[in-house]
Amino acid sequence: MSANLTIPVHGSRSVIGHSTRNLPIELIRFGMGPITSLLIGGVHGDEPEGFLFAERFVEDLQDGALSLPEDLSVFVVPRMNPDGCAVDRRTNARNVDLNRNLPTKDWTSDFTNPRYFPGLEAGSEVESAATVSLLEALKPGMIISLHSYEHAMINYNGDCLDLAKCMEKSNGLPPKSDIGYPTPGSLGTFAGWEREIPTITLEILRGQLPDDAYKQHARAVLDGLAFYVSQP
Numbered sequence: 535m536s537a538n539l540t541i542p543v544h545g546s547r548s549v550i551g552h553s554t555r556n557l558p559i560e561l562i563r564f565g566m567g568p569i570t571s572l573l574i575g576g577v578h579g580d581e582p583e584g585f586l587f588a589e590r591f592v593e594d595l596q597d598g599a600l601s602l603p604e605d606l607s608v609f610v611v612p613r614m615n616p617d618g619c620a621v622d623r624r625t626n627a628r629n630v631d632l633n634r635n636l637p638t639k640d641w642t643s644d645f646t647n648p649r650y651f652p653g654l655e656a657g658s659e660v661e662s663a664a665t666v667s668l669l670e671a672l673k674p675g676m677i678i679s680l681h682s683y684e685h686a687m688i689n690y691n692g693d694c695l696d697l698a699k700c701m702e703k704s705n706g707l708p709p710k711s712d713i714g715y716p717t718p719g720s721l722g723t724f725a726g727w728e729r730e731i732p733t734i735t736l737e738i739l740r741g742q743l744p745d746d747a748y749k750q751h752a753r754a755v756l757d758g759l760a761f762y763v764s765q766p
């Protein structure tokens with residue numbers, strides 16, 4: 535399945551996999567430029583601040599309210615964990631925290647809180663397999679993953695403090711390389727540290743109203759996605 539992943543053209547969608555409960559995991563593309571960035575929402579299904587943002591961002595790109603630099607292709611997966619998003623649950627339908635299940639070198643089956651259940655094996659979940667094959671197919675130049683947390687921040691993984699600072703100018707959140715606890719199996723570790731893909735985990739303030747979150751972060755996300763267009 536993953537070998538047949540279809541990369542969409544500008545303005546169109548493809549399905550990059552199916553969730554445990556067989557919901558489609560959708561990928562939407564804007565722009566056909568050579569510089570590729572990836573925006574992900576809804577890894578944690580109880581963080582609507584992230585996936586509602588991603589869906590509105592897609593709408594605004596579709597109807598032209600937002601526009602992109604010419605050299606850019608922006609790929610968006612609004613809901614990487616559609617089963618969790620459908621029922622306001624952090625984990626996927628097998629109770630696995632998808633941001634602890636990616637096959638990182640430091641992956642461990644240890645966990646202390648069931649919220650962070652990493653699964654029985656690294657990369658065991660269909661949603662994780664979809665994530666891994668998507669990264670292999672797109673080879674994005676940077677990634678922003680949208681989450682929410684009581685401590686809003688721009689968590690950056692990989693050599694991308696410059697990118698985080700660019701986003702800080704627009705949204706005022708502090709760039710931090712460390713969220714305060716270890717996250718083996720996370721996208722930041724898998725993509726940012728191990729594959730050297732600049733990776734931002736944007737932690738929107740938990741509970742912020744969707745309109746307010748969008749106002750605070752739309753420009754920051756757009757600037758972040760475009761950041762490497764302006765770099766030598």
Ligand SMILES: [Zn+2]
Nearest residue numbers: 578581681682
């Ligand atoms: Zn999260």
